[in-house]
Amino acid sequence: MTNGWTNEAAIGRWDAIPRAALDALEPDGGFAKRALLNPALLRLAGDLRGRRVLDAGCGTGYLSRMLAARGATVVGLEPAGELVRYAAGKPPPDGPPVHYLQADLCAPPGLAGAFDVVVSSMVLMAEPGLDPAVLDSAVTAAAGDDGARGYVHLPNFCVLLAERMRSGS
Numbered sequence: 001m002t003n004g005w006t007n008e009a010a011i012g013r014w015d016a017i018p019r020a021a022l023d024a025l026e027p028d029g030g031f032a033k034r035a036l037l038n039p040a041l042l043r044l045a046g047d048l049r050g051r052r053v054l055d056a057g058c059g060t061g062y063l064s065r066m067l068a069a070r071g072a073t074v075v076g077l078e079p080a081g082e083l084v085r086y087a088a089g090k091p092p093p094d095g096p097p098v099h100y101l102q103a104d105l106c107a108p109p110g111l112a113g114a115f116d117v118v119v120s121s122m123v124l125m126a127e128p129g130l131d132p133a134v135l136d137s138a139v140t141a142a143a144g145d146d147g148a149r150g151y152v153h154l155p156n157f158c159v160l161l162a163e164r165m166r167s168g169s
């Protein structure tokens, strides 16, 4: 059910958010994320040192930078060009640099097996054209054949975490 609201239109809205509004959410996504979401996500993600993480629908990239500051090599995937540019313009984290990729999860680029952990925070509900099954299969592919996935739904949030299980790690 999209009520005529298209993928392109939704991405266009994300592109049009004023910079001042984005700045107001730095450096940690704002109050709700600071208080509720970030602690849960970081706890679920566990020790990220040396791990390859995809932040699918990264927006301003605040979470990508938090994950990189914990030692992960992070790719922030985001379809809205203005948000990609905003994210790329932020000072690098105290950790491995974040790479940003302008791409759409409705037509996911070939990422198969490229990541150990996939996080998609508050994205599923933001995208009318994004079939959960499409996101699910994109995340499964990114996490690799031996990936194990878990979903966590918090009030008003949708968090998807896919963890590739690697023996000995």
Ligand SMILES: C[S@@+](CC[C@H](N)C(=O)[O-])C[C@H]1O[C@@H](n2cnc3c(N)ncnc32)[C@H](O)[C@@H]1O
Pocket: 007, 010, 011, 014, 029, 056, 057, 058, 059, 060, 061, 062, 063, 077, 078, 079, 080, 083, 103, 104, 105, 106, 120, 121, 122, 123, 126, 127, 130
């Ligand atoms: C509520 S914001 C969350 C951004 C970021 N994950 C965060 O927690 O700050 C939703 C994000 O989903 C992105 N998005 C919308 N449609 C998408 C799609 N088809 N593929 C990937 N990301 C998408 C938007 O551009 C926006 O950055």
